[in-house]
Amino acid sequence: MQKIAIVYSFNTMKTSKIAKRISDAFGKNAVEMVNVEDVTPKQFLKFDNLICGTATWFDGELPNHWDEFVPELEDMDLSGKKVALFGLGDQKGYPENFLDGMGILGDILEAQGATMVGFTSTEGYTFESSGAERGDQFIGLGIDFETQGSKNKERVNGWVEKLKLEFQ
Amino acid sequence: MKKDRKYNIKTTDKKTLEKWFRLMTLGRLLDDRAPNYLKQAIGWSYHAPYAGHDGIQLAIGQVFDRETDHLFPYYRDMLTTLSAGLTAEEIIYNGISKDLDVAGGGRHMSNHFAKPEWNIHNVSSSTGNHTLHAVGVGRALKKYKTPGISICSQGESSVSEGYVYEAINGASNEKLPVLFVIQDNGYGISVPKKDQTARRKVADNFAGFKNLRIIHCNGKDVFDSMNSLVEARKHIEEKEEPVIVQANCVRIHSHSNSDAHELYRDDFELNYVREYDPLAKFRRLLLRYERFTDEELTVIEEEMKQVVKIAHKAGMAAPDPSPDSIHDYVLPEPYVPEKYTDGTHQFEGNPMKLIQALNETLKAEFRHNPDTYIWGQDVAHKEKGGIFNVTKGMQKEFGKERVFNAPIAEDYIVGTANGMSRFNDKIRIVAEGAEFADYFWPAMEAFVETTHEYWRTKGQFSPNITIRLASGGYIGGGLYHSQTIEGTIATFPGVRVVYPSFADDAAGLLRTCLRSRGLNFYMEPKALYNAPKAATPVPDDFEVPFGKARIRREGEDLSMITYGNTSHLCLEAAQKISEEDGASVEVMDLRSLIPLDKEAILASVKKTGKVLIVHEDKVFSGFGAELAALITDEAFEYLDGPVKRVGSTFTPVGFNRILEAAILPDTEKILTAARDLLQY
Numbered sequence A: 001m002q003k004i005a006i007v008y009s010f011n012t013m014k015t016s017k018i019a020k021r022i023s024d025a026f027g028k029n030a031v032e033m034v035n036v037e038d039v040t041p042k043q044f045l046k047f048d049n050l051i052c053g054t055a056t057w058f059d060g061e062l063p064n065h066w067d068e069f070v071p072e073l074e075d076m077d078l079s080g081k082k083v084a085l086f087g088l089g090d091q092k093g094y095p096e097n098f099l100d101g102m103g104i105l106g107d108i109l110e111a112q113g114a115t116m117v118g119f120t121s122t123e124g125y126t127f128e129s130s131g132a133e134r135g136d137q138f139i140g141l142g143i144d145f146e147t148q149g150s151k152n153k154e155r156v157n158g159w160v161e162k163l164k165l166e167f168q
Numbered sequence B: 001m002k003k004d005r006k007y008n009i010k011t012t013d014k015k016t017l018e019k020w021f022r023l024m025t026l027g028r029l030l031d032d033r034a035p036n037y038l039k040q041a042i043g044w045s046y047h048a049p050y051a052g053h054d055g056i057q058l059a060i061g062q063v064f065d066r067e068t069d070h071l072f073p074y075y076r077d078m079l080t081t082l083s084a085g086l087t088a089e090e091i092i093y094n095g096i097s098k099d100l101d102v103a104g105g106g107r108h109m110s111n112h113f114a115k116p117e118w119n120i121h122n123v124s125s126s127t128g129n130h131t132l133h134a135v136g137v138g139r140a141l142k143k144y145k146t147p148g149i150s151i152c153s154q155g156e157s158s159v160s161e162g163y164v165y166e167a168i169n170g171a172s173n174e175k176l177p178v179l180f181v182i183q184d185n186g187y188g189i190s191v192p193k194k195d196q197t198a199r200r201k202v203a204d205n206f207a208g209f210k211n212l213r214i215i216h217c218n219g220k221d222v223f224d225s226m227n228s229l230v231e232a233r234k235h236i237e238e239k240e241e242p243v244i245v246q247a248n249c250v251r252i253h254s255h256s257n258s259d260a261h262e263l264y265r266d267d268f269e270l271n272y273v274r275e276y277d278p279l280a281k282f283r284r285l286l287l288r289y290e291r292f293t294d295e296e297l298t299v300i301e302e303e304m305k306q307v308v309k310i311a312h313k314a315g316m317a318a319p320d321p322s323p324d325s326i327h328d329y330v331l332p333e334p335y336v337p338e339k340y341t342d343g344t345h346q347f348e349g350n351p352m353k354l355i356q357a358l359n360e361t362l363k364a365e366f367r368h369n370p371d372t373y374i375w376g377q378d379v380a381h382k383e384k385g386g387i388f389n390v391t392k393g394m395q396k397e398f399g400k401e402r403v404f405n406a407p408i409a410e411d412y413i414v415g416t417a418n419g420m421s422r423f424n425d426k427i428r429i430v431a432e433g434a435e436f437a438d439y440f441w442p443a444m445e446a447f448v449e450t451t452h453e454y455w456r457t458k459g460q461f462s463p464n465i466t467i468r469l470a471s472g473g474y475i476g477g478g479l480y481h482s483q484t485i486e487g488t489i490a491t492f493p494g495v496r497v498v499y500p501s502f503a504d505d506a507a508g509l510l511r512t513c514l515r516s517r518g519l520n521f522y523m524e525p526k527a528l529y530n531a532p533k534a535a536t537p538v539p540d541d542f543e544v545p546f547g548k549a550r551i552r553r554e555g556e557d558l559s560m561i562t563y564g565n566t567s568h569l570c571l572e573a574a575q576k577i578s579e580e581d582g583a584s585v586e587v588m589d590l591r592s593l594i595p596l597d598k599e600a601i602l603a604s605v606k607k608t609g610k611v612l613i614v615h616e617d618k619v620f621s622g623f624g625a626e627l628a629a630l631i632t633d634e635a636f637e638y639l640d641g642p643v644k645r646v647g648s649t650f651t652p653v654g655f656n657r658i659l660e661a662a663i664l665p666d667t668e669k670i671l672t673a674a675r676d677l678l679q680y
């Protein structure tokens, strides 16, 4: 398997924790951590397998670190790339916009031709609406530190096992 | 997708980016500097910092077109107004309340930036009530088929106000070109938005409204804000319907300088709102995408510091308003009748009922001035015209564009009159404020606001409106169909209050109202609409000047000063006294309460030495208290007895006729009081 990039902001708290957990589950040598705060298109496009992580902020927004990279993303040809997403959100505090950030990012990547992998079931989450929903699945892995933090480990590990197959 | 939108960090031309960066930098320098003026006791005692709203405020100002649009900014909209074209000097003059303040010469609270000359309207501190005004002017834009939109901006919490719902409902129903911008910073002072409404995004509360588009954007992001407002504007213009844009913002600082947000926000939050500073984001983008170098941006930042320095100097040197000016611009000069200079006539035709006098005068004035409009509940039907038929036949003659029904939303009726009259100074609006004076209370907010406009703008905006109300009792109407509310209304500077009691005066006063600039409150004694005793001959062109009382009966021994329904009761009492007691009573019908014919009152008092003030409203705190005080103050030496008053008891008006009779003044009560007084 080719090296996988985990792209996220190094300045985050919880997103960083999940990124580390994912990295551990793959094994250190399988992944490279990439900071979205200063990544260049060239660095991003170096990878064919990417995992992008984002929380949702401010009632359904992509955090600045991703938002500021979007104009670059929008000029990229991502066909042939496999991208998996993980998103952080709070289903109790923000049930109207649960994991929207992951959904926004997914829309952009898909529009640029990326093949999205790592969809997960929405079962086990309670919310009103989510921009990350695709049918009865989330476009990526949903993590909720605030209300379901105890499930993080199991969710991440299960997801990584699935990704190992999808990232062939 | 996003990249197809008009503005983008990669493609927007450098000049535009530079203009934005200049404005945003200038705005933040002023925003950050404002508290210093208070610390140094110079002024700006109210400052609501906008930091965190930068994207959306820049965008509002940029989409505003001063040639065609109307803008209603709120107290946090400093960057909005700068971006719309105000200068740093103008911001500072307003901040420190100088005479040069273009909003209104320091009359309005600081941080209420405006420039009426460009239709950047001077709005209230009453959170969100300018939505009604924005909708009103939107109605005018539509009626006059002029290009342009009306833009209204406010915080998310004030959307809770009932009038905001009325305004949005009206804009949706009338399909008006209004852009409602909701700047969502999550708080109303210290109250988190979850305490306002169940949804996180209040704009979505309006999702069920027809003819209305709702757009959400990131108000912290310049590009998303610009693109969303451009899209909103396009939608309004193409679809001819209103749009709400809810912009996600952060409030980086406290609500205002009288708030301490550390008391209710933790360090985590205080930190992340700073991290999401929209100006810092814009700057990062300019550098990351190599549109500007750090040196270039630093040069602009230095230049803006100089701009602020110069503006500060100008502000410090600017004159304060003069204390002598306080009485200027309370009301504009009224129309002054040339023919009937004292508001009397010698015409001898067939008597006309009061209701007919109103109806015919309205029609005559609508023929005379094509920029006249009337609306209210129930005013416009083919065969009907108002529940009392005062406006009968008007829609038929003048059409639906000028004569139309309003929703049961009195605040909306009056608030949109205020707004519509901002379109131009020729417009004259007759608003049937409510079906009964009793139902005017929901409109009080809009009314009070309208009384302030002329003064607050230092004469730059005159709401030219006549509010008509079917008033008073004597019809067995009970608590909610008998009220007469002039006692309350007359406590507000900025409105003329008239209250005719005969058909000719009703016609003459209405004509003068409709030809005058300013706000008029026109009370109609509905018990007299069809009463033969109120019917008189009415000259076609009759006019009654404001502030001219009319002596309806001359006398020597006692003056009855009255208006409205009780004019007739006084005349009956005077007649009786003359027949039974041989005394001669003068009956003066004030006709106008504001302005008041002081001269006539004092002349009558000086002649008779005895005064009985009679009105239908409650004696306690009624308008008569003011008259009594005036007379004792200015004609004490001429008085031969106490100034007496007859009016209602200090109770509501009961429905049962026995109760009503016990409460309202009648001829007997007036007779008793007059005879007592004559004994002195």
Ligand SMILES: Cc1cc2nc3c(=O)[nH]c(=O)nc-3n(C[C@H](O)[C@H](O)[C@H](O)COP(=O)(O)O)c2cc1C
Pocket: A012, A013, A014, A015, A016, A055, A056, A057, A058, A059, A060, A061, A088, A089, A090, A091, A094, A097, A098, A099, A100, A145, A146
């Ligand atoms: C101001 C604020 C707004 C938020 N808005 C949302 C939201 O709209 N939807 C959601 O699912 N989670 C929302 N969250 C929850 C965050 O996504 C969650 O706390 C996440 O774990 C933060 O990750 P980070 O520390 O890596 O940024 C919000 C959190 C904050 C503080």
Ligand SMILES: Cc1ncc(C[n+]2csc(CCOP(=O)(O)OP(=O)(O)O)c2C)c(N)n1
Pocket: B048, B076, B125, B126, B127, B154, B155, B156, B157, B158, B159, B183, B185, B187, B188, B189, B255
């Ligand atoms: C009618 C009215 N009620 C209350 C107030 C007091 N007040 C001033 S600002 C404010 C909060 C408004 O919050 P929001 O609309 O969210 O705007 P923000 O100040 O947060 O930008 C309140 C309650 C007022 N000015 N007017």
